[in-house]
Amino acid sequence: MKQVLGIDLGGTAIKLGQFESDGTCLRSCSIPTPQPAIPEAVLAAIVEAIEQLDPNREALAIGVGMPGPTDAAGRIARIAINLPDWVDVPLADWLEAKTGRPTIAANDANCAGLGEAWLGAGRSFRNFILLTLGTGVGGAIMLNGELFIGHNGAAGELGLISLDANGTLCNSGNRGSLEQHLSIGAIRRRTGKAPDELGQLARSGDPEALSFWRSYGRDLGVGLTSLVYVLTPEAIVIGGGVSASAEFFLPSAIAEIEQRVMPTSREGLRILRAELGNRAGMVGAAKLALDRYCTEELSSTR
Known part of the structure; x- marks a missing residue:
C-alpha cells in the first residue's frame, strides 16, 4: 500500500503524519514551529522531522498545509499573513530538493476540508x-x-x-x-x-x-x-x-x-x-499528496 507524508504547518506547531492510501496513520509527531517562523528555519525543522518520522523513506510524496494561500499548482506559498517573510516562497521546490520526494502545498483550511471530506464529517x-x-x-x-x-x-x-x-x-x-x-x-x-x-x-x-x-x-x-x-x-x-x-x-x-x-x-x-479535530489539516495534506502523486496512472510513470 502506498504511503505519503501529510504536514500541517501552524504558527506554533508543525504536525506531521505518515499515512497509507486508505487513510491509516502509521505514525505521527508534532514539533514546535521555530520562532521567528521565517521560511528557512521552518524548512530546516520540517526536513529534520521528516528524517526522524520516515528514516527508511517509505513515503512516496509529501503534502503540506500552509496558513495562507498557495498558487493553483500547489508549488508556491503566496503569503502567510501571520508568519514573517512568507511571500512567494517556493516551498514545494525547496522540500523536493531537500527530500528527493514530490511535494504539493495548499492552504491549511483547504487541507482540513479535504481531510473531513475523506475521513470526517464531510464524507x-x-x-x-x-x-x-x-x-x-x-x-x-x-x-x-x-x-x-x-x-x-x-x-x-x-x-x-x-x-x-x-x-x-x-x-x-x-x-x-x-x-x-x-x-x-x-x-x-x-x-x-x-x-x-x-x-x-x-x-x-x-x-x-x-x-x-x-x-x-x-x-x-x-x-x-x-x-x-x-x-x-x-x-x-x-x-x-x-x-x-x-x-x-x-x-x-x-x-x-x-x-x-x-x-x-x-x-x-x-x-x-x-470530526477530525486538529488532525484534519495533516490528514488532508496527505490526501492532497495521494491525489496528485500516488494514483495508479501517475505512479506507473515514476
Missing part, C-alpha cells in the same frame, strides 16, 4: 463548506466532490468576508472581517477570556458566558448567511479549537440562518461539528 456530502474557528478563521469549499480553489488557487478565504465595514482592522487589510469577530483573538478582545475558559463557564451555567456564546453564534450565522446564498451547500462543517463550545453557539447560528436565508436556498442544510 457523506459532495457539496459542503468547512469553516475553521481558531487563531484565524479559515475555510474550504467542496463542490461536486472536488476542492474549489478558484482560477489562481486563492479561493475559499471564507474568514475574510466582510461583516462590518467599519470594524476592527484585519491583517488582510479588510476591516470587520468574519475573522475579526470569531477568531480566538477576537474572543479575547471581546471578553478578556480564552474560548476554553468561556466554554467551562457556560457548562457551569454562567449567564454572561452563555450570553456571549449566543452573540457569537449570531455573528457566525450572519457570516454563514452570505455563504449559503452563494453556494447553497448540503452541509456546513464547523471545525477549529473554538468548535469545542459549539453546543453553546450553534443553536443561535442556526436560528440566524433560518431567519435570514430563504427556504429554497437552505433546503436540507446540515450544520455539523468537524
Whole structure:
C-alpha cells in the first residue's frame, strides 16, 4: 500500500503524519514551529522531522498545509499573513530538493476540508463548506466532490468576508472581517477570556458566558448567511479549537440562518461539528499528496 507524508504547518506547531492510501496513520509527531517562523528555519525543522518520522523513506510524496494561500499548482506559498517573510516562497521546490520526494502545498483550511471530506464529517456530502474557528478563521469549499480553489488557487478565504465595514482592522487589510469577530483573538478582545475558559463557564451555567456564546453564534450565522446564498451547500462543517463550545453557539447560528436565508436556498442544510479535530489539516495534506502523486496512472510513470 502506498504511503505519503501529510504536514500541517501552524504558527506554533508543525504536525506531521505518515499515512497509507486508505487513510491509516502509521505514525505521527508534532514539533514546535521555530520562532521567528521565517521560511528557512521552518524548512530546516520540517526536513529534520521528516528524517526522524520516515528514516527508511517509505513515503512516496509529501503534502503540506500552509496558513495562507498557495498558487493553483500547489508549488508556491503566496503569503502567510501571520508568519514573517512568507511571500512567494517556493516551498514545494525547496522540500523536493531537500527530500528527493514530490511535494504539493495548499492552504491549511483547504487541507482540513479535504481531510473531513475523506475521513470526517464531510464524507457523506459532495457539496459542503468547512469553516475553521481558531487563531484565524479559515475555510474550504467542496463542490461536486472536488476542492474549489478558484482560477489562481486563492479561493475559499471564507474568514475574510466582510461583516462590518467599519470594524476592527484585519491583517488582510479588510476591516470587520468574519475573522475579526470569531477568531480566538477576537474572543479575547471581546471578553478578556480564552474560548476554553468561556466554554467551562457556560457548562457551569454562567449567564454572561452563555450570553456571549449566543452573540457569537449570531455573528457566525450572519457570516454563514452570505455563504449559503452563494453556494447553497448540503452541509456546513464547523471545525477549529473554538468548535469545542459549539453546543453553546450553534443553536443561535442556526436560528440566524433560518431567519435570514430563504427556504429554497437552505433546503436540507446540515450544520455539523468537524470530526477530525486538529488532525484534519495533516490528514488532508496527505490526501492532497495521494491525489496528485500516488494514483495508479501517475505512479506507473515514476
